Amino acid sequence: MSLTDVRGNPVSHSSAEAVRRFERVVTLMNAFQADPIAEVDALLAEYPDFVMGHAFRAGALATTADKAFEGELVKTLAAAEALFDKANDRERLHIAAARAWLKGQFELATETWGRAALLFPRDVTAVQFAQFGDFFLGYSHMLRDRVARVLPHWDKAVPNYGFLLGMHAFGLEESGDYAQAEAVGREAFALDGRDAWAVHAVAHVMEMQGRAADGAEWLESTSASWAPNCMFAYHNWWHQALFSIDAGNAGRALKLFDEKVSAGGFGQAMELVDGSALLWRLSVLGYDVGKRWGDVADKWAPRAEDGYYAFNDLHAMMAFIGADRRPEQKALMAAAERAAEGLGTNAMMTREIGIPALKGFLAFGNGAHGEAIERLLPVRGKANRFGGSHAQRDILSWTLAEAALRTGDRALAEGLIAERLAQKPESRVNLAWDERVCRLPGRLAA
Numbered sequence: 001m002s003l004t005d006v007r008g009n010p011v012s013h014s015s016a017e018a019v020r021r022f023e024r025v026v027t028l029m030n031a032f033q034a035d036p037i038a039e040v041d042a043l044l045a046e047y048p049d050f051v052m053g054h055a056f057r058a059g060a061l062a063t064t065a066d067k068a069f070e071g072e073l074v075k076t077l078a079a080a081e082a083l084f085d086k087a088n089d090r091e092r093l094h095i096a097a098a099r100a101w102l103k104g105q106f107e108l109a110t111e112t113w114g115r116a117a118l119l120f121p122r123d124v125t126a127v128q129f130a131q132f133g134d135f136f137l138g139y140s141h142m143l144r145d146r147v148a149r150v151l152p153h154w155d156k157a158v159p160n161y162g163f164l165l166g167m168h169a170f171g172l173e174e175s176g177d178y179a180q181a182e183a184v185g186r187e188a189f190a191l192d193g194r195d196a197w198a199v200h201a202v203a204h205v206m207e208m209q210g211r212a213a214d215g216a217e218w219l220e221s222t223s224a225s226w227a228p229n230c231m232f233a234y235h236n237w238w239h240q241a242l243f244s245i246d247a248g249n250a251g252r253a254l255k256l257f258d259e260k261v262s263a264g265g266f267g268q269a270m271e272l273v274d275g276s277a278l279l280w281r282l283s284v285l286g287y288d289v290g291k292r293w294g295d296v297a298d299k300w301a302p303r304a305e306d307g308y309y310a311f312n313d314l315h316a317m318m319a320f321i322g323a324d325r326r327p328e329q330k331a332l333m334a335a336a337e338r339a340a341e342g343l344g345t346n347a348m349m350t351r352e353i354g355i356p357a358l359k360g361f362l363a364f365g366n367g368a369h370g371e372a373i374e375r376l377l378p379v380r381g382k383a384n385r386f387g388g389s390h391a392q393r394d395i396l397s398w399t400l401a402e403a404a405l406r407t408g409d410r411a412l413a414e415g416l417i418a419e420r421l422a423q424k425p426e427s428r429v430n431l432a433w434d435e436r437v438c439r440l441p442g443r444l445a446a
């Protein structure tokens with residue numbers, strides 16, 4: 001006998017108690033509340049043949065995009081696949097998606113979770129894992145459309161509807177639909193105040209629109225409901241640090257690094273990405289970040305030769321540059337070159353974006369600003385191919401703007417800074433850059 005969950009999705013298990021307990025796992029994940037893995041482990045200890053529990057665990061581990069969790073993923077997939085004959089079609093899709101991810105086929109994995117969501121449009125876990133995949137692939141419009149596809153099958157009466165809206169809000173934001181993103185994100189947050197992803201979507205809108213004061217206020221005023229027990233808090237606080245930098249308060253950004261962004265101990269790649277990205281922005285602007293680079297570089301060091309995900313590699317390189325770790329710089333570069341020759345999604349990412357970006361950042365770190373421009377400028381426009389959000393990828397433009405100023409390339413500096421001011425006319429960073437560009441020698445006469 002099999003059952004259905006609270007959204008009507010088939011579950012290949014006969015214990016209503018197990019299905020009920022799994023619902024808590026799903027909701028913790030939707031809300032980014034700790035700790036869905038601990039919760040599913042407890043469930044699986046009691047019900048080792050609960051297929052969807054294994055499939056969920058595999059998906060959650062895969063979508064950390066962190067090789068550090070690969071060993072666990074292998075074990076979990078083995079347990080899931082051992083139950084393949086018992087699994088229903090939905091569960092088999094989840095298992096196949098995680099297997100594709102493990103093979104390095106990130107597009108296939110994402111489309112397989114996407115297929116599960118098409119066939120079972122109320123499978124909120126399939127939608128969420130597919131959205132993580134779209135995020136790591138940099139598929140801005142799919143972040144929106146993969147959620148929009150299933151929305152007709154939902155309404156407020158379906159449990160976790162608010163979390164689905166939070167996912168939609170983020171996709172709308174990454175697609176540039178800012179007004180709708182903000183409205184949907186606020187609606188999602190009103191439905192469930194734990195929804196750190198919806199809060200994050202609204203913060204992104206404010207980041208993209210240069211509303212640093214609004215963003216800071218939004219995160220601060222909502223934090224009492226989303227921050228406690230949140231696995232994703234470090235990233236929302238990273239956004240808060242970006243708002244602080246834009247407001248001209250680097251000291252506050254460093255305090256956020258010390259107290260919030262690093263609070264989880266940088267145990268996973270995504271936290272380290274934020275640590276690096278924050279310190280890099282500040283360092284590029286000339287702020288002394290003290291020993292923090294060394295701390296972040298230490299945490300990246302075991303991952304230097306992963307060659308697993310080009311977006312992570314670039315952020316690891318930032319730390320190795322910031323901490324002046326030459327051996328790790330070399331090891332990472334060699335690993336990236338090997339990865340570029342391999343198969344799978346990351347080979348493409350590393351070839352097309354990773355290696356030029358790594359070389360560009362290294363050049364910047366070595367003071368070769370002209371070379372940094374040569375390397376980075378051609379990849380900036382297609383950098384979505386190695387994933388992340390617009391806000392995260394802005395680090396390329398940020399670095400380019402500073403490089404253009406330092407080489408005295410007035411035309412490029414003017415252009416890059418004009419772009420930024422068009423989006424964020426009040427940003428103290430942009431205004432300071434604009435002042436510097438005005439002091440550069442003029443253009444050559446036409």
Ligand SMILES: [Fe+2]
Nearest residue numbers: 200204389391
């Ligand atoms: Fe973000």
